[in-house]
Amino acid sequence: MPPRALITGITGQDGSYLAELLLSKGYEVHGIVRRVALEDAEHRLSRIQAIRSRLVLHAASLESYASLHQVVAETAPDECYHLAAQSFVSYSFDDEFSTLNANVNGTHYLLATLKNLVPRCRFYFAGSSEMFGNAREVPQHEGVAFHPRSPYGISKVAGFHLTRNYREVYGLKASSGILFNHESPRRGFEFVTHKITAGVARILAGQSDELLLGNLEAKRDWGHAREYVEAMWLMLQQPEPDDYVVATGETHSVREFAELAFAYAGLDYRRYVRADPNLYRPAEVNVLQGDPSKARARLGWAARIRFPELVREMLEADCRSLQVRLPSKTAALL
16 A cells, blocks of 8 residues: 555645655645635645645644544554644734644644554654744754744744654654745745745736835745755654754845846846835844754755745746746846
């Protein structure tokens, strides 16, 4: 029988890429979705429409232990990838209670269910570079102390410790990936990277004449989600569970991202970008840079897609969606 995987958050950016990867490796892939997603499949399942017929989807809620218990009992997975979360950092400040409830309790419910029903199942927890927050060391590796600066980061630290606790106390094959920022054309429009590339496309289409952004000096370690899900899979193939930082090891500012995207479109970002203080976080994190040495040494994983290629791919996708062409004079750069 083929290995069976269960993915929470399968409709998101990472979940869709991971599902494609697992299908290519011969897995039977199951996914947990909210019932409203099944009722509005055209929009809420858009990222997995191309592979929808090859997936088995189950309606459940991370906030309900009973529904998770039922899905795990039905699927008896060999591997479980827990990607679902309220993941927009800025929103977590607006509604910290739902963020903490969904992210912490959902992780706890799923770990407890796996321990009770399929204790041999390998488990992946999606950690985040936001766990490091205002870290004292740059770059950040697995041994750097966490200092989260948002309810989202706090919720991920709690999930990380829950995962480690279930590994150490109950012997669960549970690993955590501390993934730094990873983007793609499938990224949600509320995230700054897609906000920038979509904004450039709208300006080229004549639908807008400015782009409002928050902290332009914030620096992040940006990679491609399609590659990062490979690291997730590799973690669960190791003889022993462990925790890994997944990153490129490079940082670029929001300003650099905007400057490059506008340059590819033949535009000067300074004519269109305006910093809006209302878009700043209540507690800013200025620099996040990962040290992926352990992942490279233990998993044989390293990022291949570089920053300019990532920006290019996202911009091209947004331009195609609006049926606009990039200026021919920048074609050689793309």
